[in-house]
Amino acid sequence: MLYRIRIVQTNQFDEKAYNFLLIVTFIATINETLSFIIDARPGFIFYILQYISNTICTDASVIVGYCWCLFVEYHIYRNANRIKKKSRILAIPLIITTILLIINLFGNGIIFSISEKNKYMRGLFSYVIYVAVFFYYIESIYTVHKAKNDSILVEFFPIYYFVVPCMIGTIIQGLFFGIAVGWLCVAIAFILIYIEFQISNSFIDDLSGLYNRKYMNHYLNKLQSNKTKHVYGFLMDINEFKAINDTYGHLKGDHALIQFSKILQHSIDKDSVAIRMGGDEFVIFAKLQSDTEAVKLKKRIENNVRQFNIHSKEPFHLSFSIGIAKFNGKNTDAFLSAMDDSMYEAKNMHRLMQ
Numbered sequence: 115m116l117y118r119i120r121i122v123q124t125n126q127f128d129e130k131a132y133n134f135l136l137i138v139t140f141i142a143t144i145n146e147t148l149s150f151i152i153d154a155r156p157g158f159i160f161y162i163l164q165y166i167s168n169t170i171c172t173d174a175s176v177i178v179g180y181c182w183c184l185f186v187e188y189h190i191y192r193n194a195n196r197i198k199k200k201s202r203i204l205a206i207p208l209i210i211t212t213i214l215l216i217i218n219l220f221g222n223g224i225i226f227s228i229s230e231k232n233k234y235m236r237g238l239f240s241y242v243i244y245v246a247v248f249f250y251y252i253e254s255i256y257t258v259h260k261a262k263n264d265s266i267l268v269e270f271f272p273i274y275y276f277v278v279p280c281m282i283g284t285i286i287q288g289l290f291f292g293i294a295v296g297w298l299c300v301a302i303a304f305i306l307i308y309i310e311f312q313i314s315n316s317f318i319d320d321l322s323g324l325y326n327r328k329y330m331n332h333y334l335n336k337l338q339s340n341k342t343k344h345v346y347g348f349l350m351d352i353n354e355f356k357a358i359n360d361t362y363g364h365l366k367g368d369h370a371l372i373q374f375s376k377i378l379q380h381s382i383d384k385d386s387v388a389i390r391m392g393g394d395e396f397v398i399f400a401k402l403q404s405d406t407e408a409v410k411l412k413k414r415i416e417n418n419v420r421q422f423n424i425h426s427k428e429p430f431h432l433s434f435s436i437g438i439a440k441f442n443g444k445n446t447d448a449f450l451s452a453m454d455d456s457m458y459e460a461k462n463m464h465r466l467m468q
Contacts, residue, residue, distance in 0.1 A: 115140055126323040127197060131185040135178055136304065142174035143297045150294060154233045164228045169215050171297075172225065172243055175284075178300065179250025180208045182276065186254045189314075190261045192324055192388060194379045204253070207246040214242060236291065244288050251277045272310035279303040319390045321368060322375035330389045333399060334446040344401055345441040346408045348415075349453035350378075352394040353433040353464055362429055370430055377422060377432075381415045397453070408438055435460040 115136040149167040152160045183204050188197050218225040223237045258273040283299025317329040325333075337345060352358075352374060359367035371394065378388040378396060386400035402408050415436070423431045437457025441449045 126188075127194070128185050128189045131181050131188065135181050135185065138174050138177055138181070139297060139300050139304065142171050142178075143301065145170045145174075146294055146297050149234065152232070154231055156232060160232050161228055164232055164234060165219060168226055168228075168234060169219060173212055173215050175296065176208050176211045176243060176246045176250070178280075179247045180204055183250050183254045183257070186257055186273065190257065191384065192379060193382055193384065193386070194376070195382070196384045204250070207249055211243055211246050214239065244284065247284055248281070251281055272307055272314070275306040275310050276303045279306065322371055322390045324375050324378070324396070325387060325389045327389070327391050330391060330397060333387065333389075334449075337399075337441060337449075338444075338446045342401075342441070343443045344403055346400050346402050346411075347439050347441065347449060347453045348398040348400065348408075348412065349437045349439075349450075349457040350396045350398075350415075350434045351436075351457060351461060353435060353461075355394040358430045366428075366430060369428070370432060373422065373426070373428070374419075374432055374434070377418045378415065381411070381418050386411075405440075408440075412436060412438065433464075435464050 115133070118133055118136065145167040149164060149171060152163055152167070184197060184201055187200055191197075214225055218237065221227070223235075224239045225237045225243065226240060227235050227237055229235060255273055255277060279299040279302050280296075283296040287293060287296040317325055317332070319326040336342075352370065355367065355370065358370050371390075374394075374396070375388070375390065378398060382388055382398060382400065385402075386398055389397045389399070391397055398411075400408070400411060402411070415434075419432050419434065435457055437453045437455065437460055439449060439452035439456055
């Protein structure tokens with residue numbers, strides 16, 4: 115956690131979620147240690163501390179599961195709209211367990227209770243916490259496997275490096291009361307997942323947070339292997355990007371790329387992926403059923419750029435040229451060439467209209 119604080123991090127959602135997971139785990143580990151130290155110690159202060167520390171630990175386990183699912187979702191799809199929708203649905207188990215834990219603070223013992231001797235005891239509905247935690251881990255596995263089937267995800271996404279140690283720790287602690295290995299296993303899982311993500315991060319563009327050209331090549335290879343149909347490609351180029359750099363400086367130029375990337379993220383749906391090819395060139399691959407849907411996506415991007423220009427306080431305005439092509443299910447080189455030709459035709463039209 116301290117290492118990640120020291121090094122420069124991007125401002126992407128998955129980075130924030132991962133750091134938050136580390137902080138929650140750190141706090142929970144400290145609280146669990148405290149709860150074992152003060153267990154069965156007499157006195158009202160220890161009684162109160164027992165309730166507080168065990169409530170934090172219990173709720174933290176569900177929070178970690180919830181945030182892990184959101185981290186996985188965003189790390190795969192890089193889609194802001196998708197994460198907003200799914201976060202509401204996934205929050206339901208967390209809200210239920212949090213409400214139960216708040217009710218439990220009144221001493222009814224539905225999740226856990228503290229005896230007169232200040233000893234921790236599990237309650238009748240303590241299993242609800244385990245159900246919620248396992249729901250989140252299973253949901254994250256489902257998300258990864260669905261993404262693999264949809265050709266969205268790089269092959270070595272290390273889902274089991276995190277889920278398996280966490281599940282083992284939860285099962286042991288659930289079956290053998292008094293043995294505290296749950297948070298230890300979560301901490302070990304973070305070490306494993308961090309090592310593996312150094313590999314998968316090579317597919318992410320540092321500046322924009324979108325997938326990079328290396329990932330695009332991977333996506334196209336899978337596209338050709340699977341002979342997937344109904345995939346449209348949208349190749350985009352920011353108009354007069356050099357003028358933005360020359361007029362306002364390269365920092366503003368970078369900011370223009372970041373803002374355009376955010377616009378793309380908010381424009382695509384769950385079956386689409388946005389990629390920064392390099393420089394000011396971007397591409398979207400989208401599973402669509404018709405040319406009409408492709409036109410709708412194009413108009414949505416144009417409208418979002420228009421709204422940015424209206425409401426933004428930036429000194430620059432954004433505009434772009436876009437080329438659209440449909441994959442024929444056979445040759446990805448022809449697919450790219452068709453997108454390229456279409457975009458440069460749009461680029462020439464933009465120059466003629468100036």
